[in-house]
Each structure stands twice: as structure tokens, then as C-alpha cells.
Amino acid sequence: xxxxxxSPQSMFIxxxxxxxxxxxxSSIFNTWLWxxxxxxxxxxxxxxxxxxxxxxxxxxxxxxxxITRKDSFLxxxxxxxxxxxxxxxxxxxxxxTSYGKLTFGQGTILTVHP
Amino acid sequence: DAGVIQxxxxxxxxxxxxxxxxxxxxxxxxxLFWYRQTMMRGLELLIYFNNNVPIDDSGMPEDRFSAxxxxxxxxxxxxxxxxxxxxxxxxCASSFxxxxxxxxxxxxxxxxxxx
Numbered sequence: 648x649x650x651x652x653x654s655p656q657s658m659f660i661x662x663x664x665x666x667x668x669x670x671x672x673s674s675i676f677n678t679w680l681w682x683x684x685x686x687x688x689x690x691x692x693x694x695x696x697x698x699x700x701x702x703x704x705x706x707x708x709x710x711x712x713x714i715t716r717k718d719s720f721l722x723x724x725x726x727x728x729x730x731x732x733x734x735x736x737x738x739x740x741x742x743x744t745s746y747g748k749l750t751f752g753q754g755t756i757l758t759v760h761p
Numbered sequence: 762d763a764g765v766i767q768x769x770x771x772x773x774x775x776x777x778x779x780x781x782x783x784x785x786x787x788x789x790x791x792x793l794f795w796y797r798q799t800m801m802r803g804l805e806l807l808i809y810f811n812n813n814v815p816i817d818d819s820g821m822p823e824d825r826f827s828a829x830x831x832x833x834x835x836x837x838x839x840x841x842x843x844x845x846x847x848x849x850x851x852x853c854a855s856s857f858x859x860x861x862x863x864x865x866x867x868x869x870x871x872x873x874x875x876x
Contacts, residue, residue: 680864688870690852691867692865748817
């Protein structure tokens, strides 16, 4: 099946540092999404990207949809302790049997030291 | 607005027992998804419904797993008989007009432990 390679697997940073993570795929996606999961909860959508090349910000978060439609990155600026959690990328392809299904990356575990 | 509601939050059962997980999607959403999350395999899509009809169940691991959606506000995922390897967090999620067009909203999951 489709695979999303998300990196890094984990990050340990100091409060105030910037964070960058990315996802790559061998297949083209029509939509890229970034989710955050806090302990004991379900993933929550952070940013959705619908066009190749699109750059979108949500507060301290910035994400981009790669031009090739096979990759995306998420940046977090000036990290704070509540940024701790697992970040997932997800891709969606329209059409055929893929419609309606998301493929998730393996997740990036972020730890922020005060 | 109430989000996706799952019950129970935690379930501990013995191998061989039947387990039923429940989900109430967000009102008005027409897609419902069941995911399983483990450390080894991450988030896996098991099955999804559109307008209460199962669309793709290719992720259901085996015949011991079944899912139903009798109406727009309720779905169940059943495992019979359960096995230790079924231990995982099971998430239900819903969206409107497919995941590409609207955000996927997740419930808080059911943590299943099979001993």
C-alpha cells in the first residue's frame, strides 16, 4: 500500500527553538494534512494543504505542500512546552478506491525541555 | 459542539471474549472511519462508511473483526473472539464530504487490552 515516510521519528529540543519535520511519499497526493496528538487523546488537525506549492500558517506553525505533490513539511517556531506531543502527516488521494482514505506517516514525537 | 464520542475509554478483557466498541460521529458528518493505533504499526485505517454504507473494509485484519453503522449517529466495531494482539487504541473519526474536503475529527479513542 501507500507509504508516507515521516522524519525525524523523535526530537528533543529546548524551549524557544524552532522545529522542522517532513513527510515524503513515492505517490502523489492531492491533499496534505498535519495533525497533533496529545497523550490520551485523538489526533487534532493543525493545518490542511490543498494545492501544490501552497504555504499555510496557523500561529507559530507553517506548513507547505511540495511542488511535486510528493512531500510536505511542518515548521514550528519558538517552541513552548505545550507543543509536546506526536505530530502526524497525512495524505489524501482523490478518485478510485483511494477516495475518502487518509494515509498517515509514522509520527514525530516532540519533546520540549523548559 | 460535541465532538466524536467513543465508549468505553478503556476496555480490559480476557482472550476469547467478545469486545464491542462504540462511536457517535459529529452530527451532520457523512463519513465515519475506524482506525487502530499501535506503536509498531502507527495509525491504520480499518474500515470506513459513507452515508452508513461500508465503502472499504480492506483494512479489517481478519474475520474476527466486524463493523456496523445502523444509522447516521451510531457505529460499532466488534471483535469476536478477541486475542492479545488486538490490544491497541481504537479511534473513530468522522468528516463531511470525504477527508479531502473537510477535516477528519477524531474521538479520544478506546484503549483495548486483551490479556
